[in-house]
Amino acid sequence: MTAIILGPLALPLSPMLLLISVLLGLLVAALVARKHKVSVTDPLLTLLLGSLLVGRIVFVARYADSFDSVWQMLDFRDRGFDLAATLLAAAVILCWLLWRRRQQRKAMLAGVLTAAMLLAVFSSVIYLGQQQAVLPAYSFERLNGQQVNLAELGQGQITVVNLWASWCPPCRREMPVLQQAEQDYPQVRFVLLNQREHPELVQQYLEQAGLQFQHVLLDRQGQLATQLGAHGLPVTLYFDGEGQLLHSHMGEVSAASLKQRLQQYIP
Structure with missing residues (x-):
């Protein structure tokens, strides 16, 4: 399976599962934050966007000779990101946020862990599905x-x-x-x-x-x-x-x- 079908729309599976994981992570973080009367939406969005930006910049730098224009470099619809750089940036930004925003630590960790666990589960399901898929003898x-x-x-x-x-x-x-x-x-x-x-x-x-x-x-x-x-x-x-x-x-x-x-x- 490569897509999620919503009526007449076929949406790419991996980005949609990432979006679902992030949204549920934000929901859990918001529920925990409400108990402590704080807000965590801004720092968590900073974490997400900052890590993706770093991952894209490193990807573009690695494959700069494959781009014909600045527009192509900015066009992330190809889902070109450097995974290692993205994860490293996420870890650094998260540590910085936990250090700077101590009152929001529990909520941020709850949101990040929820999103990470969901994404891990989704990735495992995709991997198991791929193990069953082979080039058919058609x-x-x-x-x-x-x-x-x-x-x-x-x-x-x-x-x-x-x-x-x-x-x-x-x-x-x-x-x-x-x-x-x-x-x-x-x-x-x-x-x-x-x-x-x-x-x-x-x-x-x-x-x-x-x-x-x-x-x-x-x-x-x-x-x-x-x-x-x-x-x-x-x-x-x-x-x-x-x-x-x-x-x-x-x-x-x-x-x-x-x-x-x-x-x-x-x-």
Whole structure:
């Protein structure tokens, strides 16, 4: 599962679980703070925003050569953060707040611990779900009509499967990023799995956009998305050489976030 479905909306799973954890943490902190007649909303928001800001700055600094503009650096929709820097910044800011605001310590700790425990539980559930997800042995067509078994295609090396459609604006924006990554990482297999579109339409779009990929396949029934619970487009799925799902990303990937993820998996 890559998304939480709210009516017609498909919202990325990980950010939504983080938001839920933070909101429940703030609720617990507010309840404890009420007993002590203090307020903790401002310091806890300072903790959250400050740590995320540091994590983003470090991420941008590490992958500065992957950004073409300042706007791309500011656009955190790719969810590019340096985890170690974020956690370190959170620890430092929390210690500073506990030292400066002694009357609010119990409430702040209650909120932080609640959010951390919930996030740990959610992360464990996601991890266990990924352990059950593998690259299925479905056969899909190439644009020339040739049948390809997806499990066999991905066997023996890191495989990135991108679910996309030509009508999807973020899909179109990330296609050049994926094309460049295919050239930069020959040890990784990239599979562009089109969702529910006619071959002629797909071929026409790729030619007009000047895009070329080694493996463009057609999922005319949306089989893979249905099996893995991949709601919404685009979705990028990372599999190891044994076909085990390593990570899923709903939404547009940037050159920097894709590079960060691949460097984690490439020996």
